[in-house]
Amino acid sequence: MVNVAIVDYGMGNLRSVEQALRSVAPEAEIVVTDDARVIAQADRVVFPGQGAMPDCMRELDGRGLRAAVLEAARSKPFLGICIGLQMLFEHSAEGDVAGLGLLRGEVLRFAANMHDTQGNKLKVPHMGWNQVGHLTDHPLWNGIDQDARFYFVHSYYVKPQDTDLIQATSDYPQPFVCAVARDNLFGVQFHPEKSQAAGLKLLQNFVQWNP
Amino acid sequence: MLAKRIIPCLDVTHGRVVKGVSFVSLRDAGDPVEIARRYDDQGADELTFLDITASSDDRGIIFRIIEQVASQVFIPLTVGGGVREVNDVRNLLNAGADKVSINTSAVLNPQLVADASSRYGSQCIVVAIDAKQVAPERWEVFTHGGRKATGLDVVEWSKNMQSLGAGEILLTSMDRDGQKNGFDLALTRRVTDALEIPVIASGGVGNLQHLADGVTLGGADAVLAASIFHFGEYTVQQAKQFMKTQGIEVRL
Numbered sequence: 001m002v003n004v005a006i007v008d009y010g011m012g013n014l015r016s017v018e019q020a021l022r023s024v025a026p027e028a029e030i031v032v033t034d035d036a037r038v039i040a041q042a043d044r045v046v047f048p049g050q051g052a053m054p055d056c057m058r059e060l061d062g063r064g065l066r067a068a069v070l071e072a073a074r075s076k077p078f079l080g081i082c083i084g085l086q087m088l089f090e091h092s093a094e095g096d097v098a099g100l101g102l103l104r105g106e107v108l109r110f111a112a113n114m115h116d117t118q119g120n121k122l123k124v125p126h127m128g129w130n131q132v133g134h135l136t137d138h139p140l141w142n143g144i145d146q147d148a149r150f151y152f153v154h155s156y157y158v159k160p161q162d163t164d165l166i167q168a169t170s171d172y173p174q175p176f177v178c179a180v181a182r183d184n185l186f187g188v189q190f191h192p193e194k195s196q197a198a199g200l201k202l203l204q205n206f207v208q209w210n211p
Numbered sequence: 212m213l214a215k216r217i218i219p220c221l222d223v224t225h226g227r228v229v230k231g232v233s234f235v236s237l238r239d240a241g242d243p244v245e246i247a248r249r250y251d252d253q254g255a256d257e258l259t260f261l262d263i264t265a266s267s268d269d270r271g272i273i274f275r276i277i278e279q280v281a282s283q284v285f286i287p288l289t290v291g292g293g294v295r296e297v298n299d300v301r302n303l304l305n306a307g308a309d310k311v312s313i314n315t316s317a318v319l320n321p322q323l324v325a326d327a328s329s330r331y332g333s334q335c336i337v338v339a340i341d342a343k344q345v346a347p348e349r350w351e352v353f354t355h356g357g358r359k360a361t362g363l364d365v366v367e368w369s370k371n372m373q374s375l376g377a378g379e380i381l382l383t384s385m386d387r388d389g390q391k392n393g394f395d396l397a398l399t400r401r402v403t404d405a406l407e408i409p410v411i412a413s414g415g416v417g418n419l420q421h422l423a424d425g426v427t428l429g430g431a432d433a434v435l436a437a438s439i440f441h442f443g444e445y446t447v448q449q450a451k452q453f454m455k456t457q458g459i460e461v462r463l
Contacts, residue, residue: 013304018280023319051332112407116212123409123432125334125378129214129256129266149214149462151287153334153378171212194287194309196251 002028002207005042005083007069009034009059017081020193021046024204036068044207045072048193049083053107053156054095056083058091066100073102078185085180085187094156103180105160116173125155130170132178132190136144138167138204140179140186148198150190152178157189160185184211214462215426216256216433217290217450218411219440221246226272230389230438238442243331250440251284252319253447256462258284259312259381259435262292262304262312263356274306291339291381291461295320300327313379314339318361321375327461328376337411338377340365342398343385350398357385366405373408376421380406381435385412389438391417399429411435419445419453 002025006017014032021030031038037046047069048058060066072078073088080088089099092107099107114122114203129149134141157176160166167186168179178189192199221228221243228246229237240246247258258280264272265438270293277290291312300311317324317338328336329409341357342350342365353433369380382402384395394412403410412431416422416439439445451461 011332012311013307013331015281015305015307016285016309018387019307020285023282024287025319050334052329055329120430121404124407125409127334127379127409128216129432131212152213153287155333196284196285200285 002044004028004030004044004046004207005039006030006032006046006048007034007039007065008022008032009056009063009065010063011049011059011083011140013050014048016191016193017046017048020200021207024200025207028207034063034065036065039068041067042072042076043104044077044079045069046079047073047084047087051083052094053092053099053122054097056087057097057099060087063127070100070102073185075210076184077206077209080185080187081193082154082189082191085189085192086156088156088185088187089160092156102185103149103160103165103182104162105158107156107158109156114162114173122173125153126172127153129195130172130190132170133141133170134168136167136194137182137188138181139209140181140202141167142205143201150192150195150198150200152190212460214256214460215431215454216411217258217422217447217461218433218435219250219255219256219447220261220262220413220435220437221257222263222272222437223276226261227274228441229263229448230441243276244283246441247280247284250447251286251351254451254462255286255315255394256433257287257289259289259291261312262290274302277303277306277308283326289337291337291358296323297326300331300336304331309336310337312337312339312381313339317372318352318354321371323373324372326379329380333376333378336377337371337379337381338369339383340369341383341385342395344398345396348397353385365411366401367448369402370405373406377408379409379411381411381413388413389417389439393417393421394425394431394434396424397430399425399431403430403432409433419450422450423454423457427457428455
């Protein structure tokens with residue numbers, strides 16, 4: 001039986017991720033855990049996150065989970081979601097903090113006073129359903145239409161130094177990176193667990209993925 | 212491009228969805244879990260549940276409803292009503308809510324908004340404002356389900372809430388609520404222009420043109436409606452198709 005660990009470092013609501021994974025993988029064992037040993041033994045790891053990056057980094061370290069997360073991200077199918085994607089990078093403008101540094105690049109804030117082509121003000125956080133344009137045919141996009149909409153809620157976005165990692169972009173109003181991948185690792189800025197059919201499909205693809 | 216959101220609102224009391232007119236005279240609209248599933252099928256972008264009794268006796272009911280909905284419906288869920296302390300926020304998030312809406316308690320204790328957003332993130336803190344026009348170009352914040360005047364100016368108050376960490380404003384016109392003659396567009400425009408965070412327009416939707424006007428004329432980032440969906444006048448899908456014909460970006 002496949003065993004998926006959802007990393008719990010005390011930030012935000014992990015129930016949604018858990019429920020969505022249960023729905024797409026009823027045969028799998030889904031555990032929400034803050035135990036480094038459980039993460040080490042899991043077949044797959046989901047690294048979600050909500051809230052502010054400085055708090056997330058502090059809580060992760062406070063629970064002694066940094067090494068376990070880094071090890072999982074290097075060795076087994078690993079899915080970072082939202083802050084869980086941002087934390088993989090070297091540095092975030094949110095609170096001017098260092099991330100885990102697994103991927104080179106930084107996390108930046110959307111500009112103030114952005115407008116769309118019709119002159120309407122674009123709000124921050126970027127909140128709601130936006131189109132995701134795939135740049136690759138990564139297995140996690142299987143069965144998901146080009147420009148399918150996913151649910152986003154964030155004020156910061158990642159800017160990888162290595163552009164080969166970029167799997168998808170979205171526009172707000174300029175293109176920003178909303179999915180990256182390297183080897184066994186995949187990270188998304190949007191919330192697949194809250195993105196109805198397209199999101200559930202991506203989670204199902206993750207559970208079946210053999211990098 | 213980011214889509215404008217359509218959010219059906221479920222007012223819940225004693226485990227049932229109800230709908231009132233200007234905050235009084237309730238009418239039964241059905242089982243919350245069943246209705247939530249139906250709106251999800253129709254393509255709702257989010258769902259909002261307001262626990263309108265929120266007495267301590269009934270508190271457990273809304274948790275059970277949210278737990279049931281969250282295990283079947285994979286779109287964002289907002290829950291409000293009776294949120295008084297950070298623990299209430301935590302309990303609702305644990306039950307499966309993605310966002311928590313704070314109304315009266317934000318006025319009584321603005322620090323709650325700051326504490327909750329710094330603990331759980333701005334993305335999950337919605338401040339709900341019940342607004343009533345008191346003079347030309349002036350709207351005042353009311354609390355306790357619209358019964359108590361606060362003397363606070365709605366535009367100033369919404370900016371204050373933004374600075375304390377609210378991630379979104381749910382703006383209800385009490386004058387329009389249940390009247391079915393459209394949003395208070397002047398109010399909506401004033402608030403959305405004053406803020407950097409998204410604004411959900413609420414109160415007064417009677418037809419699909421009203422929804423579209425909320426976005427095109429009011430400048431709202433999302434539109435909320437209850438009775439036009441509950442009583443089968445329109446489906447969420449019809450609303451989206453109509454908004455699309457008005458040049459509004461929607462998720463179909």
